[in-house]
Amino acid sequence: GESVGLHLPTLSVQEGDNSIINCAYSNSASDYFIWYKQESGKGPQFIIDIRSNMDKRQGQRVTVLLNKTVKHLSLQIAATQPGDSAVYFCAENGGTGGFKTIFGAGTRLFVKA
Amino acid sequence: DVKVTQSSRYLVKRTGEKVFLECVQDMDHENMFWYRQDPGLGLRLIYFSYDVKMKEKGDIPEGYSVSREKKERFSLILESASTNQTSMYLCASSYRLQETQYFGPGTRLLVL
Numbered sequence: 001g002e003s004v005g006l007h008l009p010t011l012s013v014q015e016g017d018n019s020i021i022n023c024a025y026s027n028s029a030s031d032y033f034i035w036y037k038q039e040s041g042k043g044p045q046f047i048i049d050i051r052s053n054m055d056k057r058q059g060q061r062v063t064v065l066l067n068k069t070v071k072h073l074s075l076q077i078a079a080t081q082p083g084d085s086a087v088y089f090c091a092e093n094g095g096t097g098g099f100k101t102i103f104g105a106g107t108r109l110f111v112k113a
Numbered sequence: 114d115v116k117v118t119q120s121s122r123y124l125v126k127r128t129g130e131k132v133f134l135e136c137v138q139d140m141d142h143e144n145m146f147w148y149r150q151d152p153g154l155g156l157r158l159i160y161f162s163y164d165v166k167m168k169e170k171g172d173i174p175e176g177y178s179v180s181r182e183k184k185e186r187f188s189l190i191l192e193s194a195s196t197n198q199t200s201m202y203l204c205a206s207s208y209r210l211q212e213t214q215y216f217g218p219g220t221r222l223l224v225l
Contacts, residue, residue, distance in 0.1 A: 031211075032211055032212070034213055036216075041218075041219075042218055042219065043117075043203050043205075043216035043217050043218045043219045044156075044203070044216045045216070046213050046214075046215060049213055089155075089156070093211050093212075094211050100158065100171075101214060103155050103156040104155065105153070105154075105155045106155065
């Protein structure tokens, strides 16, 4: 079935370093991808999105890369800060799933001071 | 900014009780969603609504019902709470179905 998965369940980085969180998706027809951040005790918060007609999109300190050839999505966080510690989810929408957003299991990012 | 609020952050209920979880969004979004989030299982869709009084089942609707009498409000009802419904419940809304969903803070429900 369709799935959105993450390569690593946890990621630990040093404060100031760049973080890269990866995600694989299985539905090549998906056309919209979203990254969410979930801090402890809170709901997921939208970070950045990208449509399938793009391969890169940048926000403030974050960049999303989409490689449709290998069905891979990544989130890059520049100069990681302690406040970036959270669980990060990728999600896909569209394609044969229609309206449904399919969420990955999440990667927990730890930032070491 | 989109704001999605949920009526309770924490709830403790007894088995067999009827439980109401309320969600309100202030951005005039057409679509609203209820998910539950469990460790290792991620976010699973319970129900969604694309218009007032309209609802569709998600992946795990058993044991739940919903109500959408007003555009801004979407309620999740556990008709007879069971211990396996102990979970984090998240409400979300979106302008279009295939666009970003904005989440509330969640309600952590414990059924004893």
